[in-house]
Amino acid sequence: MAAFSIKVNGKTHQVDVDSDTPVLWVLRDHLKLVGTKFGCGIASCGACTIHADGNAIRSCSLPVSAVKDMELTTIEGLSKDGDHPVQEAWLEHDVPQCGYCQAGQIMNAAAFLEKNSNPSDEEISQAMNGNICRCGTYIRINQAIKTAAS
Numbered sequence: 001m002a003a004f005s006i007k008v009n010g011k012t013h014q015v016d017v018d019s020d021t022p023v024l025w026v027l028r029d030h031l032k033l034v035g036t037k038f039g040c041g042i043a044s045c046g047a048c049t050i051h052a053d054g055n056a057i058r059s060c061s062l063p064v065s066a067v068k069d070m071e072l073t074t075i076e077g078l079s080k081d082g083d084h085p086v087q088e089a090w091l092e093h094d095v096p097q098c099g100y101c102q103a104g105q106i107m108n109a110a111a112f113l114e115k116n117s118n119p120s121d122e123e124i125s126q127a128m129n130g131n132i133c134r135c136g137t138y139i140r141i142n143q144a145i146k147t148a149a150s
């Protein structure tokens with residue numbers, strides 16, 4: 001165990017964990033930020049997507065020791081009142097079905113739109129390709145991203 005300083009949603013936290021503890025478990029178990037979900041644990045589904053210095057990353061597969069100088073953002077910190085354009089578009093298009101993967105979908109979409117504010121359908125599909133939704137909400141996800149971009 002070692003003490004790590006981790007900055008999440010604008011606040012610095014001290015956590016006492018093994019250096020190889022995945023960021024996802026620090027968020028969920030230590031900081032009680034449970035909006036970020038566990039799906040596969042092997043960086044294959046995207047449910048655990050958060051931002052690190054503005055880039056979408058898979059928190060299940062990144063050790064806490066790798067993020068000590070980074071600014072992390074989780075779904076809880078994406079906006080103050082759930083009013084990020086991506087979140088509003090998600091509501092407008094009634095995107096979720098079961099909802100489990102949606103925090104990861106939203107975080108990936110938000111990071112993508114920061115880099116490409118006017119994406120084509122193909123660019124959206126490529127960017128979101130690795131975020132799996134077992135309910136198959138992909139069409140609504142793509143529509144919501146287009147709305148958020150407009």
Ligand code: FES
Nearest residue numbers: 039040045046060
């Ligand atoms: Fe991290 Fe699936 S839980 S990618």
